[in-house]
Amino acid sequence: MKQALEGIKVLDFSQLLQGPYATQMLGDVGADVIKVERIKTGDIYRDMTFFNKWIAGDESPCFMAWNRNKRSIAVDMKSEQGKDIIYKLVQQADIIVENFRPGVMKRLGYGYEDLKQINPSIIYCSASGWGDEGPYLKRPGQDLLAQSISGAVMTSGKENDGPVAIGTALCDQVNALNSVYAILAALFYRERTGIGQEIKTNLLSSAIAFQMQDYFTIQNLGVPFERPNSNIGHPGNAAPFGMYGTKDGFISIAMCPWSKLVKALEDDTLNKYDDAQILYDKRDEIHGEVEKIIKTKTTQEWLDIMLSFDIWVAKVNKQSEVEFDPQVKFNNTFVEIRHPKAGKVKVTNIPFTMSETPGEITRASPLIGEHGEEILSELGYTEEEIADLINVEVISVEKVK
Amino acid sequence: MKQALEGIKVLDFSQLLQGPYATQMLGDVGADVIKVERIKTGDIYRDMTFFNKWIAGDESPCFMAWNRNKRSIAVDMKSEQGKDIIYKLVQQADIIVENFRPGVMKRLGYGYEDLKQINPSIIYCSASGWGDEGPYLKRPGQDLLAQSISGAVMTSGKENDGPVAIGTALCDQVNALNSVYAILAALFYRERTGIGQEIKTNLLSSAIAFQMQDYFTIQNLGVPFERPNSNIGHPGNAAPFGMYGTKDGFISIAMCPWSKLVKALEDDTLNKYDDAQILYDKRDEIHGEVEKIIKTKTTQEWLDIMLSFDIWVAKVNKQSEVEFDPQVKFNNTFVEIRHPKAGKVKVTNIPFTMSETPGEITRASPLIGEHGEEILSELGYTEEEIADLINVEVISVEKVK
Missing domain, CATH: 3.40.50.10540 (Crotonobetainyl-coa:carnitine coa-transferase; domain 1)
Structure with a gap:
């Protein structure tokens, strides 16, 4: 060829x-x-x-x-x-x-x-x-x-x-x-x-x-990025976007309608955060609340649950695990x-x-x-x-x- | 055109x-x-x-x-x-x-x-x-x-x-x-x-x-990367490669012969680390020792000193400072x-x-x-x-x- x-x-x-x-x-x-x-x-x-x-x-x-x-x-x-x-x-x-x-x-x-x-x-x-x-x-x-x-x-x-x-x-x-x-x-x-x-x-x-998107944002909105104090995945993003410890490792959750995640987590008290501004302003607190629940099950258990809701979720691989990942x-x-x-x-x-x-x-x-x-x-x-x-x-x- | x-x-x-x-x-x-x-x-x-x-x-x-x-x-x-x-x-x-x-x-x-x-x-x-x-x-x-x-x-x-x-x-x-x-x-x-x-x-x-270089390294050397416990700049690198707090901000130091840095820092006691294996094994301790000295002067003072030794050094800019950087x-x-x-x-x-x-x-x-x-x-x-x-x-x- x-x-x-x-x-x-x-x-x-x-x-x-x-x-x-x-x-x-x-x-x-x-x-x-x-x-x-x-x-x-x-x-x-x-x-x-x-x-x-x-x-x-x-x-x-x-x-x-x-x-x-x-x-x-x-x-x-x-x-x-x-x-x-x-x-x-x-x-x-x-x-x-x-x-x-x-x-x-x-x-x-x-x-x-x-x-x-x-x-x-x-x-x-x-x-x-x-x-x-x-x-x-x-x-x-x-x-x-x-x-x-x-x-x-x-x-x-x-x-x-x-x-x-x-x-x-x-x-x-x-x-x-x-x-x-x-x-x-x-x-x-x-x-x-x-x-x-x-x-x-x-x-x-x-x-x-x-960093085009990042500079475009801060220069044209006039708001600087402030990094979170939790494992939220990007300085400009609201909860739940971020990484969470499970019973045996870590998972990442990307963009996700809050109400869908609350269903997957089976904790209705979290519905109080269902507002775009609150999800940004209280992202560290929310990250902590969500992680408490995620810590109770294994990575595989959460993948099964969350993928059944079509939540954007993935396992965090250590570098040593990457070559054994099924898609890799x-x-x-x-x-x-x-x-x-x-x-x-x-x-x-x-x-x-x-x-x-x-x-x-x-x-x-x-x-x-x-x-x-x-x-x-x-x-x-x-x-x-x-x-x-x-x-x-x-x-x-x-x-x- | x-x-x-x-x-x-x-x-x-x-x-x-x-x-x-x-x-x-x-x-x-x-x-x-x-x-x-x-x-x-x-x-x-x-x-x-x-x-x-x-x-x-x-x-x-x-x-x-x-x-x-x-x-x-x-x-x-x-x-x-x-x-x-x-x-x-x-x-x-x-x-x-x-x-x-x-x-x-x-x-x-x-x-x-x-x-x-x-x-x-x-x-x-x-x-x-x-x-x-x-x-x-x-x-x-x-x-x-x-x-x-x-x-x-x-x-x-x-x-x-x-x-x-x-x-x-x-x-x-x-x-x-x-x-x-x-x-x-x-x-x-x-x-x-x-x-x-x-x-x-x-x-x-x-x-x-x-991450080609990183995977090539760990797969062919058979040694996993372990991230440092200090601000060393890459998991595989030895001291002094990393970032250091100054009196008013941060600087980065890249590859640098140890003896040259010791001269710039004006502290001969640091010569005891002048060995490739020690610089890797004790990188966190060394980072701490170096940072103690770097904390005593401003970013601009260190740039002037280190650039006169042709040490690979740069200021760390906040995102809000980047557009005002002279080269930018x-x-x-x-x-x-x-x-x-x-x-x-x-x-x-x-x-x-x-x-x-x-x-x-x-x-x-x-x-x-x-x-x-x-x-x-x-x-x-x-x-x-x-x-x-x-x-x-x-x-x-x-x-x-």
Whole structure:
């Protein structure tokens, strides 16, 4: 079966999270993604991990998570011969992605204006922390910092919690998604007109746009969100919207007509709260009253009862339970692939289906420069020339021991 | 200036959040988005709001946030004349988006197979809660519920907090972004081959894929995340990564060599923690020690000190402070547009720039069926025919009073 971006070449200069996730998404739907890494040491994300633990000795789960469906070439980007290689790759590329601090690519000779000379219809996406100009230009740009400046850390948890970081790399990941959105729009435009362009995305703008509804509300109603003091599920919502402890776990209840919930809870005294304003003003008190009742039965008992009323309810899964959830299993959300060093690894599948051009996971994350010889050979370098480039340390090629 | 999706028509049957955000993104880069609403009452999100408050009498900030750059037609989708109108719109459309519960569009005569008969190269995206088959098929699909089943609510906050909902509509918004990603990949493929297709996205798969790095880590290292008992910023991270109270607010510190931070804090006794394993194992204790020092100076004092060491640091903004942040102002993140009933409203700008085809916000969210007459006239209906369709209640047109 064909893939949607078959024939499209992406030259990926990005490191860490946001850029690599963006290019992985392009690879997931069929683009040929060539990751250009630092010679010998590679992407700096290879040196970071969680819990101070590693896979197969020295492989990082952080790096491995965002670099499937790519080939790697590790090049001395500052050497003349390295430049020759990169410029040849640029000639064949459709899309460039980079997320260095603003100005770095230009200093190296790989800025948009430089590469446009070599390939006039190139689509060039720079992803930064704050934008490529302005007061924060020299500041480090990173996910938690963008969560902080964008106000995202003030949206979760309880009113007296102080800031609460969102426990996944929200800004990096949302900006990766926005980068793909802009790149694919530009690719369509180029297909119609032949005209390439430069795209600039940044963590901060993506983090704020992601909170579009929240900012629209507080700016145009003129009322700030105040986080609840109970487990109500959003600072702007009334009871019962939220999470409740059961006898053996937690359930979530979404939008629900109050009278329907009162029937399911079998406690008519709760009818006194049946008013939109009261449900907002007394949400913490109401949450407490409801939770007292919900604590008396198990999660499964409440699911059976509430689903029979068509109440919008779900079990709260611990992360360790998620892969065993019946719908998650049905959806094939997790699949196994082979990594050259680590053997079988479990990865998250592409989260959608396409009837004509299904996405596909064809390879695990590469070793540093693993495909250097193959990529140079495609560019027309001879075996001797490639051996020489390795010898003089213009490229490095990591092999499985 | 041209826009990237100029000439592309989107027929949008979606309601609430995920579908409307997806089609808004297509409109932001130039597609002509026609929102097909229920006659008279429109999108059910028009009836929901925060704090039980409304804009200009009865407009919902939730609805308004996700429906700019669209025109609206309000049609009786079950009537024969309504069907005629919709089928004519389908003939001219490139993309269909819908997010009813699985099966509803088919029952109404608007399933993929039905519309493909009318327009063989149509791209048709269905966005559901859990997928269009499987054990949760009949269950209500909603953002908080998908946060719960995907484990997302167990990633933020402290170990003893129980579940912590992410305070923005994470799953809806991420699935909107994934829908746009798949639609634009399909649009490119169609441009090259002439072949349309059916896309299916869902909240649950998107929510899990968004936690890709987190699941990759726990599944392949075999170690579960345990949330910290302090304000460390991610369950898998070591100190100092996290948020700290200052004399007058909070700052975030991202990845930082420990010895560099100790210098900035001017307390050599902290050198005893300078070991990767200790920084993880004792992260809560270390967070406490560091916060004691950080409490002694203001946010601005710490920014000055730490930025001089190139420590990755940022201020934590309250949501109400975000629009006054210097970089946010520089980036023009918030812009004003005119709404037919509410007058000037403030909206979040498109979060990226494109040099050749910049996105543009050309209109605020529509009234219910506001553009019905204009859209029918473009389909070739005469003024008399349109008046008759209004008269017999096949379409409704809301006007500003």
